[in-house]
Amino acid sequence: MSRAPAPYDGVVVCAPTTVPYVRFSSESAHWWAGKALKQLSRDTGVTSADIDGFCFSSFSSVPDSAVGMTQHLGLTPRWLDHLPTGGASGVMAMRRAARAVQCGDAELVVCVAADTNQIDSFRHSLSTFSRFSQDAVYPYGFGGPNATFALITDSYMREFGVSREDFGKLCVAQRANAMSNPLALQRKPLTLEAYLGARPIADPVHLFDCVMPCAGAEAFIVTTPEIAAERGLQAATIMATIERHNAFPEDPVQLRGGWAMDIDTFWNAAGIAPGDVDTLQVYDDYPVIVAMQLEDLGFCEKGKVAEFIQNNSFDLNGDLPLNTNGGQLSAGQAGAAGGFQNVTEGMRQIIRQPLGDQVPDATISVVSGFGLVNYDRGVCTGAAALKALA
């Protein structure tokens, strides 16, 4: 195994920003990114002149990348990054920006994910998503991610004896969490009966296993503790991060994610155990991926997730408060911002600025990302442990 990563001394994350999502928007990704900066600036006093690092993630900003965004939004950063990693982009933006700040390449990095969702843009972005998808996935029924994750869910349920009731418990808990979040798009109470009785989309995936695509933006700041203090910003430190791409390519079906490769590195660097975590924000495009993260991040033994779900509660006051803003399953999936909302929510709970209800006494949160179904599985994974700045 490679050498241990250096600790993230001299770096904090702060200013979690969520631009309220809408189901459909006629605006562009650029507009949503602008809204995120405006809101972040209003909350923190940070102006364009203060931003010397910029990291951007979006599916719908085409033809512009982070480069185009600098001119469009009037930024003059000395450090720039563009992340095409969707659901893993929040964790990745944070860990890249953290090293840039730590090493002095930048001192205040703003990380932004913004995506619009125009009528029919979901279908359009699907058909041009990746070469492997175009050649070897979409011609097979064009079921989109629903079909891909249906195949993974089918195998996962058979392999590990997980039932729809188990997945349902996760979805119901997340909906209960969403009910205190005024920004969540889906706040109608969800019962297990309603979950089980929902119409099938791509068997065994049913309606409430699917996220609702929407438009929205998320942002946060990575900077030094000194700058955060000067500006009076509540901040959190980074205990550890991991990232992995195209893990276990030999697995015929994705029954584990890249986290499993790096999990020892992660907990060793963080210096804590899963039991020390106060709240967990995992990527939740489908409940099977939530379950997979519970295992692969070490919250339960591989293959024992059904038991773990049955024996624990996941709401805000539960044994393991999970996706406390409702996650994408209830708050909505705003494209690449879906890979940022886990980071902003994880940050919020420990700096005591939640969108909805507060997890009691939360000081440590773990956030986890999962992104980019290039072919038959999510390729990018990452995770980070955050701790409130004492």
Add this chain to the structure above:
Amino acid sequence: MSDWRNRETRDPIARKKARHLSPPARSRAMHAMSARAAQGRFVLQKCCDCGEITYPPRDACPVCWGELTWQDVPAGALVLSETTIRVSTDLYFRDHLPWRMGKVALDAGPVALAHLHRDLATHDRAEIRLMLDRGGNAALFAVPPNGDFDMADPQFREFTVPLKGKTVLVTDARSAIGQAVVTALHKAGAGLIIAGIQAPGRQSDTQLAALQLDNVQSMPLDIVDQVSLAEALSKIAGPLDLVINTARHVRAGGVSIGSNPVEMRRAFEISAIGMARLAGACAPMLAGRPHGAFVDIISSQALSGAADQSALSAAEAARLSLLQSFRHEMRSSGVRVLSVFVGPVDDEDHQTMPPPKVAPARIAATIVDALQQGREQSCVGDVASDAMARWLDDPMLYAREKNL
């Protein structure tokens, strides 16, 4: 079989059902796979350096980054997981929901997504057919092994040209090939077979057994004659599903030695211009059908000039070229354009030629099989298969050695 007089009628005022295509965009490597699938082959990429078999199509080996080449691979597979897609944003699949697909572990190595035959379930052994979808692109279709499965599976039918109950036009039914084709279509359950007979009718036509079969209707037709063609098409009762062009003109003769300009002109009129005229006239009729198809019989001489049959090879080369253009035009309407290559046939055109020659019945059987498998390109017999293999391997060498 149902009486053709009770068949579906044409309604010129009715709003036409729009025909959609499976999603069309593909990478260049995938098109290379489709080109091989069109020949009925199941190929995957193999690394020239390390031998790794890979899928989906790539431009470099994922193990050692070596060059990739196409390789025929075993068709066996194991079904790993399955789903039934009930919601899709794609217009083509929306017309065909629910749609079953799954993940399969290929015996050749890689895993792949595949269309699933309705009799297959997770953990079943399967056989993979590399078939062309409605957009003309290769797709893996998993069927129960050993060829013993229900061809009526509606998903499978989307990849084939079903014959049962269909109306078929055979352009030249008087020739030995034409008679064999009519007979084979009848056996395969075609609903109405229009048998084109070039005027003037002959006394002997009434003796042709093929024309006496149920649901076979003789029709005066000469594809070289625009009026004859228009009249024949206008007289077909109900929609036309399928055209099988058996018209050809096979004569010997060179360019400077033994040339015969009259025969040469006739060969071009029938094989090239006649075929194009026929295709143009039938295209709108076929385009409205759920499984429209056009089959053309082409001499393997089309692949390269033959000194002793120069007019034939030139006219058939023109025919092949026109057919490729026509196929491209028909892609957007989902009409399948099939080519069937033949060498010397055991018929009156090849009386002076020594064997091997293919029996007309074998050509007819290949046409039926090509339709049932949705195979875009077929070769009948050793001569045509050999010609195709040599031409694919080294066209320049083939042009030389063919005339040695």
